Amino acid sequence: MSDIELPQQGIAWDQLEQELLDAGRGDVDWRGGRVPMFIHYAGEDALQVAKKAYAMYFSENGLGPRAFGSLARFEREVVAMGLSLLHGGPGARGAMTTGGTESIFLAVKCARDRARAQGRTGPLSIVLPLSAHPAFDKAAHFMELQVARVPLGQGFLADPAAMEAAVTPQTILLVGSAPAFPHGVVDPIAELAAVAQRRGLWMHVDACVGGYFIPFARQLGARVPDFDFAVPGVTSISADLHKYGYTAKGASTLFFAHEEDFARMGWHFDGWPRGQYFTHSLVGTRAGGAIAAAWAVLRFLGRDGYLRITQRVLATRARLQQGAAALGLPTLGDPQLSILAYGSPERDMAAVGQGMTDRGWTMGYVRAPDGLHHMLNLTHEPVAELYLAHLAEVLRDPATRRTGPGGQGVQAHY
Ligand SMILES: Cc1ncc(COP(=O)(O)O)c(C=O)c1O
Structure with a gap:
């Protein structure tokens, strides 16, 4: 049992603010680029836009589009902007959700x-590649x-032939990722969608990571094949x-090629x-702030802003990739986007970590x-050289060499 109880008397904001600051002091320094996930930072200006827009619609509730026509409009426009990036045709529809897990849940x-x-x-x-998200x-x-x-x-890619072989009369859904989280590679969506079409299956593309990144990365030369509604058979x-x-945080989109499938949401x-109670989300109440912030940030950055940021993220990935490979830790697979995994069987990667x-x-x-x-993300850009210098230092320790099959292996928890 905890000895924490609701305080009898309220506590002044000044004290709470100090306590909040103090509580975070032990957290990882994400601004210093020290955390390899969880954060997506595009600069102070975009962060301020998100915070201000969020605060302006802090109390409003996405559950009430009749009351909050503003939020309904923001959501419609966010969906339209997303569909325009992902080659949605005239029948394509979509909605905002609170995150990737909810989007995936609703697609399933x-x-x-x-x-x-x-x-x-x-x-x-349902049939998934091994690399698909646990959602x-x-x-x-x-x-x-x-x-x-x-x-x-x-190359750590989904294997369309093996996926087709796993299809049974019970199968309803095939999944490909763009990209998959573990190695950052984009599954062969066209081939998977062809299997789905042949077998009469729903084809879901998990572009939770890549949906708002790949369109810009491709424009900048990343070698990523078609992955969105440009591919026939993507549902x-x-x-x-x-x-x-x-x-x-608290904002994702789920898109459908056809209105009748969207209607099932x-x-x-x-x-x-x-x-009458109606939602197209899993949740009921939805933070108005998350909807307003998404609308504001998309329009604040615009295509030019996303291109600029994407270019810097791609350059950071290339630098880490090249630096790690030069230290004897080659990249796993051929990632073209913002995720990178690297390692060597000659090293005890748990010891390196x-x-x-x-x-x-x-x-x-x-x-x-x-x-x-x-x-x-951009927090990693200024510390890429420091990261590689530390990696070089760590690799000089003979304890990181693997001399036999032993070792514990990495604990790949979040
Ligand atoms: C490929 C992929 N899909 C889905 C998710 C789930 O997203 P969320 O954590 O927003 O629920 C993630 C999260 O990292 C992901 O990488």
């Missing part, structure tokens, strides 16, 4: 509902769907605003005294094969 739910509406009975299953398993668990996770092919796409849209209830941790870096890891993992 819509696929499930469509299958049931088509008369599919009994157990249903799919979480959704499947909640909805009592079975999951087949399929081993990756060359839905999740794209997080609170990642590379650089807006306040909506949920209507009228069986209680308070009357520990050495970096000892020097003040919060480390991310991948497993099988073991490696270090980075999802980059």
